Amino acid sequence: MENNTPVQKKRVLSMIQPTGVFTLGNYLGALKNFVALQEDYDCVYALADLHAITVRQDPAAFRKNTLSAYAMMLALGIDPEKSVFFIQSHVSAHAQLAWVLNCYTQFGELSRMTQFKDKSAKHADNINAGLFTYPCLMAADILLYNADYVPIGADQKQHLELARDIADRFNGIYSPTFTVPEGLIPKTGARIMSLQDPTKKMSKSDENTASFITMLDTPNEIMKKFKRAVTDSEACVRYGEGKAGINNLMGIYSCITGKTYEEIEKEFEGRGYGDFKTAVGEVVVNELAPIQARYNELMKDKAYLEKCYTEAAPRAEAIARRTLSKVMRKVGYLPLGR
Ligand code: TYM
Numbered sequence: 001m002e003n004n005t006p007v008q009k010k011r012v013l014s015m016i017q018p019t020g021v022f023t024l025g026n027y028l029g030a031l032k033n034f035v036a037l038q039e040d041y042d043c044v045y046a047l048a049d050l051h052a053i054t055v056r057q058d059p060a061a062f063r064k065n066t067l068s069a070y071a072m073m074l075a076l077g078i079d080p081e082k083s084v085f086f087i088q089s090h091v092s093a094h095a096q097l098a099w100v101l102n103c104y105t106q107f108g109e110l111s112r113m114t115q116f117k118d119k120s121a122k123h124a125d126n127i128n129a130g131l132f133t134y135p136c137l138m139a140a141d142i143l144l145y146n147a148d149y150v151p152i153g154a155d156q157k158q159h160l161e162l163a164r165d166i167a168d169r170f171n172g173i174y175s176p177t178f179t180v181p182e183g184l185i186p187k188t189g190a191r192i193m194s195l196q197d198p199t200k201k202m203s204k205s206d207e208n209t210a211s212f213i214t215m216l217d218t219p220n221e222i223m224k225k226f227k228r229a230v231t232d233s234e235a236c237v238r239y240g241e242g243k244a245g246i247n248n249l250m251g252i253y254s255c256i257t258g259k260t261y262e263e264i265e266k267e268f269e270g271r272g273y274g275d276f277k278t279a280v281g282e283v284v285v286n287e288l289a290p291i292q293a294r295y296n297e298l299m300k301d302k303a304y305l306e307k308c309y310t311e312a313a314p315r316a317e318a319i320a321r322r323t324l325s326k327v328m329r330k331v332g333y334l335p336l337g338r
Pocket of ligand 1: 193
């Protein structure tokens with residue numbers, strides 16, 4: 001007998017901070033995956049603008065970056081009808097659940113977060129409470145939507161594990177409330193490294209702009225940055241120990257072309273690093289060109305962008321409210337009379 005019951009798709013959720021132009025690291029580690037997952041999953045994506053103020057933001061630049069990030073996500077192929085793609089600060093349930101989860105997370109757990117340690121070293125003059133409790137807000141983001149899968153780069157793995165622990169703890173104290181999410185971390189691309197110091201991850205907050213490629217870099221800038229990329233003195237394109245720079249370039253090349261490391265080694269056998277760097281630069285330029293063209297078009301239509309995020313907020317809110325109400329009831333809050 002034929003089964004006509006529609007299959008409930010699994011839910012995917014992820015977010016990104018709109019604090020500047022996204023990097024090639026953001027793209028290969030996470031965003032490329034966001035787009036692909038829309039085919040088979042019920043996807044919820046957002047710009048994590050509440051997270052962004054854990055580091056001081058200039059208000060005008062912040063507003064501009066948020067709109068620009070929204071346009072970039074659409075340019076990449078996030079479909080605002082197929083997926084729910086909203087702005088975190090438009091849905092108040094995130095901040096509300098984050099408060100509740102703060103009270104189910106231990107000081108010791110938050111102290112162990114490597115991102116907190118790194119960021120507090122970097123912003124020693126502003127080690128604010130938000131920076132410390134940031135993972136509770138991220139847990140709220142994920143758990144509100146009962147996400148099954150969370151596509152992220154490797155640097156967010158520890159935060160995801162904490163979200164899982166918090167979900168398990170809450171479910172254990174009360175009764176099953178939250179779905180315990182799983183991370184989706186790509187095999188290649190999960191940790192794209194700085195082009196100037198390949199032992200450090202590529203980051204848009206790096207002072208040295210030659211260390212990262214942004215989604216809006218011109219072809220000329222991209223080629224220049226790859227040509228200057230730090231490698232080693234062996235002059236042989238092969239993946240291996242002590243070759244962090246080349247390994248990173250091979251990772252980038254592999255992510256974009258789909259070629260395996262073996263295939264890349266064969267392709268560049270007997271050829272120098274100059275040739276290889278040019279080839280990596282060219283595939284990146286070609287990958288970004290159509291995205292940049294779509295981005296420029298979208299940025300001309302602010303009314304369309306506003307329409308998309310305005311319509312997305314109540315769709316997100318409807319899902320989030322349901323979970324939040326359940327949590328409030330289980331914790332024992334007295335409901336408002338009607
Ligand atoms: P964020 O904004 O720093 O980065 C967004 C995504 O990009 C990935 N990423 C990288 N991947 C590979 N190589 C790199 N060099 C690289 N740099 C960044 C990140 O792993 C991330 O997946 N806390 C999160 C945002 C967030 C979130 C969430 C994510 C808020 N709430 C809920 C998932 C679910 C962050 O700051 O990512």
